[in-house]
Amino acid sequence: MFDAFKSSFNFSKSEPKVDLGEYPLLDHPPHHVGIIMDGNGRWATANGKTRFQGHQAGTENLRRVMEHSTDFGVKMLTIYAFSTENWKRPPLEVRGLMKILENVVDNELENLKRNGVQLRHLGQLDKLEPVLAKKILYAIDFTKEGQKLVLNIAFNYGGRSEIIQAIKRLMLDKIPPEAVTEELLSHYMYTADSPDPDLIIRTSGEFRTSNFMIWQAAYAEYYITPTYWPDFGKAEYYQALADYCKRDRRYGGRNG
Numbered sequence: 208m209f210d211a212f213k214s215s216f217n218f219s220k221s222e223p224k225v226d227l228g229e230y231p232l233l234d235h236p237p238h239h240v241g242i243i244m245d246g247n248g249r250w251a252t253a254n255g256k257t258r259f260q261g262h263q264a265g266t267e268n269l270r271r272v273m274e275h276s277t278d279f280g281v282k283m284l285t286i287y288a289f290s291t292e293n294w295k296r297p298p299l300e301v302r303g304l305m306k307i308l309e310n311v312v313d314n315e316l317e318n319l320k321r322n323g324v325q326l327r328h329l330g331q332l333d334k335l336e337p338v339l340a341k342k343i344l345y346a347i348d349f350t351k352e353g354q355k356l357v358l359n360i361a362f363n364y365g366g367r368s369e370i371i372q373a374i375k376r377l378m379l380d381k382i383p384p385e386a387v388t389e390e391l392l393s394h395y396m397y398t399a400d401s402p403d404p405d406l407i408i409r410t411s412g413e414f415r416t417s418n419f420m421i422w423q424a425a426y427a428e429y430y431i432t433p434t435y436w437p438d439f440g441k442a443e444y445y446q447a448l449a450d451y452c453k454r455d456r457r458y459g460g461r462n463g
């Protein structure tokens with residue numbers, strides 16, 4: 208049933224490299240892009256497919272977007288693949304999403320490594336099946352030298368629970384209240400050594416954060432599109448990045 212996922216994440220050479228005429232070099236592309244990959248289910252309904260096939264199509268699209276990311280100069284991608292709230296979905300769908308991740312770590316590690324991708328995980332590993340958790344840790348270690356693109360997979364991730372775990376660890380470390388700063392708390396997040404996301408893309412037209420990187424996204428720019436995730440292609444990705452390049456990021460200050 209899940210064999211179709213085996214081909215996902217192989218950076219197929221069939222797509223042409225970026226045509227700089229079609230996609231002019233971006234002036235200052237975002238370093239870190241977060242993506243809320245929404246709309247797989249609605250894409251499936253609209254195309255007469257099962258939800259599972261929708262997630263399959265979403266995974267194929269992720270493979271393409273990873274490749275475009277390196278073409279466009281994005282260095283870090285954080286994808287929201289399974290939220291702490293997604294456990295409420297029907298067990299079959301939950302199992303399907305677990306299997307997708309397992310297939311990625313079972314079958315795609317050589318490809319990822321060859322393409323300079325460094326895998327990282329954001330979220331609670333201890334709530335996952337121990338075998339899957341172990342495979343994720345192995346994948347992180349196996350790809351740790353990757354220099355082209357860091358792929359943070361937010362899986363069993365929730366922004367609020369991330370903050371709670373950070374506070375608990377602060378307390379276990381007996382950090383006195385006066386020593387607690389934004390910078391220090393940032394180091395207790397799953398993203399400890401990563402820069403905050405510059406741009407967050409949300410597909411399928413919903414205007415909410417859905418508990419995604421709520422600490423880190425304080426000054427992120429947002430790009431929201433009605434396009435369903437499996438249809439979010441190269442041209443629109445470029446559009447989102449070009450749009451970001453035009454934004455005036457003031458971080459609460461003012462220019463001039």
Ligand code: FPP
Nearest residue numbers: 244245246247248249250265266288307308
């Ligand atoms: C939201 O669409 C999507 C998800 C909950 C899962 C996203 C996962 C993938 C694209 C697979 C990639 C995963 C890994 C582990 C690499 P939805 O199902 O909520 O869509 P709907 O709102 O239209 O029903």
